[in-house]
Amino acid sequence: MTMIDPQDRSSGTEAPPRYPHRHLLGIEGLTRSDIDNLLDRSDGYVEQNRRADKKNASLRGRTLINLFFENSTRTRTSFELAGKRLGGDVINMSVGTSSIKKGESLIDTAMTLNAMHPDALVVRHGESGAVQLLAQKVNCAVVNGGDGSHEHPTQALLDALTIRRRLGRLEGLEVAICGDVTHSRVARSNIHLLSIMGARVRVVAPPTLLPSGIERMGVEVHHDMRTGLKGCDIVMMLRLQTERMRGSFVPSVREYFRYFGLDEIKLRLAKPDALIMHPGPMNRGVEIDSVVADDIDRSLIREQVEMGVAVRMAVLEALVENQTEPWAKNDPYAAGAA
Numbered sequence: 285m286t287m288i289d290p291q292d293r294s295s296g297t298e299a300p301p302r303y304p305h306r307h308l309l310g311i312e313g314l315t316r317s318d319i320d321n322l323l324d325r326s327d328g329y330v331e332q333n334r335r336a337d338k339k340n341a342s343l344r345g346r347t348l349i350n351l352f353f354e355n356s357t358r359t360r361t362s363f364e365l366a367g368k369r370l371g372g373d374v375i376n377m378s379v380g381t382s383s384i385k386k387g388e389s390l391i392d393t394a395m396t397l398n399a400m401h402p403d404a405l406v407v408r409h410g411e412s413g414a415v416q417l418l419a420q421k422v423n424c425a426v427v428n429g430g431d432g433s434h435e436h437p438t439q440a441l442l443d444a445l446t447i448r449r450r451l452g453r454l455e456g457l458e459v460a461i462c463g464d465v466t467h468s469r470v471a472r473s474n475i476h477l478l479s480i481m482g483a484r485v486r487v488v489a490p491p492t493l494l495p496s497g498i499e500r501m502g503v504e505v506h507h508d509m510r511t512g513l514k515g516c517d518i519v520m521m522l523r524l525q526t527e528r529m530r531g532s533f534v535p536s537v538r539e540y541f542r543y544f545g546l547d548e549i550k551l552r553l554a555k556p557d558a559l560i561m562h563p564g565p566m567n568r569g570v571e572i573d574s575v576v577a578d579d580i581d582r583s584l585i586r587e588q589v590e591m592g593v594a595v596r597m598a599v600l601e602a603l604v605e606n607q608t609e610p611w612a613k614n615d616p617y618a619a620g621a622a
């Protein structure tokens with residue numbers, strides 16, 4: 285694992301390894317070394333973010349646009365801070381879903397923004413695949429800030445960084461991802477990333493909250509927390525994504541909590557020092573009990589938020605590093621490689 289000091293641009297004899305893609309649209313398709321590259325860079329930014337002066341100039345003169353078609357608190361703020369700490373100009377656009385229709389209007393928005401020459405666009409959208417579509421239309425780097433129930437790559441990277449910094453590795457860990465897997469882009473990105481990095485993933489949920497064919501992603505499937513949590517190192521809880529549900533997926537919230545909510549009793553089934561994660565926003569008393577969510581020794585939920593800023597700085601830095609000037613005329617990936 286190579287540590288990269290993000291401040292150090294000149295002294296080393298060899299150039300730091302590059303992240304070899306134009307965009308970050310998902311974890312699927314990345315290699316172990318792509319992921320290591322981003323996590324190693326992020327480690328440097330964690331240190332930078334803990335100093336009084338948190339800024340460097342990696343994005344000086346660059347423009348980042350946050351284009352959020354879905355509501356978000358932590359992800360948008362995190363990208364905004366990341367862009368500003370790298371010295372970039374950051375514009376936030378929250379697009380009310382009611383005023384935006386799919387298809388042409390999404391492309392129109394993208395083309396309008398593209399004409400203003402941003403260097404990076406962070407896009408969150410309610411439809412799976414929308415961010416990829418938009419990435420094909422613009423000249424700048426695109427980061428997927430979450431598309432429907434498809435992928436949320438920076439969340440998986442920040443989760444991996446959180447685990448790696450606490451346990452020193454990802455390889456060989458047993459990770460239980462529990463709850464509404466069907467509607468979760470966080471689950472999908474994490475399954476890809478953890479599998480690529482050599483961890484073993486189980487998903488634990490009622491059958492109604494597991495997509496059919498999920499085993500094909502290489503995960504072990506459990507419908508009971510008692511077997512699903514047994515001996516695991518990490519318990520990753522997911523929010524019930526009611527806004528994506530068409531119809532009824534659980535009999536009642538009370539019953540859901542009783543069988544699938546994480547509380548102290550169920551947590552005893554995991555390894556004695558198992559750690560708890562949740563991407564937020566949390567629904568206390570629905571998928572997680574406050575006693576375990578707030579356990580300062582075992583809950584990593586606050587660290588996850590801290591790691592989010594560092595990971596997003598690393599991603600933005602890695603993407604703009606690939607941009608040569610003048611970007612639009614001299615696109616090293618012009619052949620259409622992602």
Ligand code: NCD
Pocket residue numbers: 358359430436439469470522523525563564565
């Ligand atoms: C997640 C998301 O938006 O997919 N939240 C986040 O980015 N921190 C998970 C969720 O909304 O439940």
